[in-house]
Amino acid sequence: MLRVLLVTDTDKPIGDLRDALAKLGYDMLAEPATPQALHRVVERERPDVIIIDTESPSRDTLEQLAVMNATAPRPVLMFSHDANQQLIRSAVNAGVTAYLVEGLASERLAPILEVALARFAQEAQLRERLTLAENELAERKLIDRAKRILMEQQKLTEPAAYAALRKRAMNQSVKLAEVARQIVALAQAQDRQD
Helix, strand or coil: CCEEEEEECCCCCCHHHHHHHHHCCCEECCCCECHHHHHHHHHHHCCCEEEEECCCCCHHHHHHHHHHHHHCCCCEEEECCCCCHHHHHHHHHHCCCEEECCCCCHHHHHHHHHHHHHHHHHHHHHHHHHHHHHHHHHHHHHHHHHHHHHHHHHCCCHHHHHHHHHHHHHHHCCCHHHHHHHHHHHHHHHHHHC
């Protein structure tokens, strides 16, 4: 059962939305949160999905979403009456998964939520793959830098420097990147002393 946090920055009641989601089988968390309390409530309640009902998302709302998305990303659905394209782009950049510019018809909620959840899961996989690729690239750069240091200090060829790195990594039972990090750190320390 998905835990849903409702967020509103309007004075209009959202009891109908709350009731519709409960009828669909979603676990509704506490009272609706305000955008200013979003980050704190998300950390405390750990919802699976966030639904924001707004006339037009304010800059404060978008800033709070961006902070939350950076530290505790969640699928976010935003229902708004504002169809401004720049505002929609800003909302998506802040972490909104789905932005809907119509009224909240209860029969549309379940499919909209499912699409948002699927989209969020896909984006999470892409973020994970990007992080992995960035880490691999950083490790390769570190290993290349360590090879250059060994080549300069010990007058080795590139294959010989790589072999020396591998041998050291096997002897220490650590990853090649960790040995490279040690060599680069040692070289930097020596440069500072000189």
